[in-house]
């Protein structure tokens with residue numbers, strides 16, 4: 001699918017006081033108002049779950065979702081809030097998903113892959129998630145350097161050294177592909193692109209990845225990944 005705005009936002013930090021999204025409910029309401037104005041009808045609430053940083057329970061996420069939904073109804077904002085989380089891929093993930101909070105109405109969970117992790121841990125964990133009957137939806141793969149396509153990078157020795165020193169590139173000699181991306185596809189993973197990536201909000205490197213994934217039909221879902229009303233405005237180009 002093309003990475004463009006639709007009527008469902010699959011990735012949004014709209015719930016107040018849970019992670020690094022809005023602190024106050026008023027900001028959450030403003031985000032919903034802006035999203036509705038831009039044509040959205042459904043918004044997945046996907047607060048971070050990161051051990052030691054953002055650890056609220058699934059029950060709290062659902063409670064905050066219900067509370068905000070009631071406020072939106074009072075305000076006459078036609079957005080349906082759907083539950084979810086943005087799971088962080090580390091050694092704690094599999095414990096957390098002994099009771100997973102699936103993206104509502106699906107068999108998927110959203111997983112972000114940090115850049116400072118190893119390909120082996122990523123592969124083992126994603127495989128284990130899939131074995132539990134859960135579909136991994138990879139959050140903003142264009143921001144994950146482990147999934148970069150080497151072909152786009154200038155072919156200088158310095159670049160290649162940096163590339164291999166990150167430990168992420170396992171291209172098996174095929175510069176137009178990425179072994180980890182192929183592995184994910186074989187497992188049946190899904191891929192959520194950030195709308196801000198394609199318009200350069202994370203810089204040229206991420207934009208180039210987003211363009212590559214879009215051109216090659218990698219994306220299955222799109223989201224704003226907005227954390228504030230201003231971010232919604234910037235990402236969607238509205239005021």
Ligand SMILES: [Fe+2]
Pocket residue numbers: 011013086225
């Ligand atoms: Fe996010």
